[in-house]
Amino acid sequence: THGGEDVAIYAIGPGSDLVRGVMEQNVIFHVMMEASQLEQR
Template structure:
C-alpha cells in the first residue's frame, strides 16, 4: 500500500492511568489522539525539545 487509509473500523481501546477517565464508549479516532496528547503532555514535551 503506497498511502495510508482510515477504514473507520471499530477498534478496542483500553484505559488505565492519567487521562483514562476521558475514554468511554464509542469515540472518533482523532479524539483518542487528543486524549493521549493531553494525558501525556506530548505538545509540551515537543515544544520543550524544540527549544533545547
C-alpha cells in the same frame, strides 16, 4: 485512516477518565496528547 469512524478504546491509569469506551477515531490523538501532558507544536 483518519476518518471519523467509531472505535473501541479502553484505558487505565492517569488520563483514563478522558476515554469513553467508544470514540471517534480522530479524537484519540487529542486524548493521548492531553493524557500525556505534551504540548502540540
